Amino acid sequence: MVTVGLLYPGHSAEDDYPALEARLDGEVRLPVVITSVGEDAHRVDALLDLGRAERLAEGAAELAAAKPDAVMWACTSGSFVFGPEGARNQASGVAAALGVPASSTSIAFVDALNALGVRRVAIAASYPEDVARHFVRFLTAGGAEVVSMGSHGIITAAEVGTLEPDRVIAMVQAADHPDAEAVLVPDTAMHTLAIIDDLESAVGKPVLTANQVTVWKGLQLLGPVPEFKGLGSLFAAAGGGK
Structure with missing residues (x-):
């Protein structure tokens, strides 16, 4: 182990x-x-x-x-x-x-995209937009192309941790874009490990969560x-x- x-x-x-x-x-x-x-x-x-x-x-x-x-x-x-x-x-x-x-x-996000051979992505960010833009720059430096970004302006990690699965799924669906090969959910404060298959089913493509x-x-x-x-x-x- x-x-x-x-x-x-x-x-x-x-x-x-x-x-x-x-x-x-x-x-x-x-x-x-x-x-x-x-x-x-x-x-x-x-x-x-x-x-x-x-x-x-x-x-x-x-x-x-x-x-x-x-x-x-x-x-x-x-x-x-x-x-x-x-x-x-x-x-x-x-x-x-x-x-x-x-x-x-x-x-890990950059390396996971490379492992999957994915370049064009959409981002479903819980953060305020100015913080989310830093993530866009980080991904771009790693060779990704961000085709769309949804930011939700949630200030505290504690609040993000309370989001119900239905809300997370809705955020991912709202952030998706036809040109995106995958949707990224960047906040480790968000509970996602039990619903990844549900997230992928909702958008019909890979979803990478923090x-x-x-x-x-x-x-x-x-x-x-x-x-x-x-x-x-x-x-x-x-x-x-x-």
Whole structure:
């Protein structure tokens, strides 16, 4: 059994991960350490504080007890606001602290698109538009073309964590675009791991969610990704990409 450790900021949808671990029946361990948060706000200054190296280092020190094989900074906005180089620096800092491979949710989105051979995407963002634009720039730097973006102006992660499945499905449907090959749902504060197949059925194409790509990337850091049912096209792809 492999262990993918997760550094997760604050409290919103962190229970998505133990629920998935239970469904996978012992195939993967997904221990979660909650990292400190200054202000729970989808605002650039607050997100730069959320993702600073000291907070990640504190979380990494706590996560060491779980003896992870790989580690993910399970936060999209707290990685993409730093840009591609800053996100890589976050991951390398965590990797150095724990002596295992590490990455983050923003990097995972880019790598998942490459694994699926997808370039044109639509974004269903819970964030305010100015924050969501940082995600667009991050994806564009990674070679994606964003053909449409829906932003919903939700300020706090805590509020995002309360969204019911029907609301999430409606957000994904509203953000979809005929030219998009996939729809991206970028917030790890949103509960999605139990409804990915429903999201894909609603739009008839791959849907990549933050918590899904986080788990996928954590596994990909260790080798070929197992094929797991109920986790959408990404996990159904042969070997999950490498």
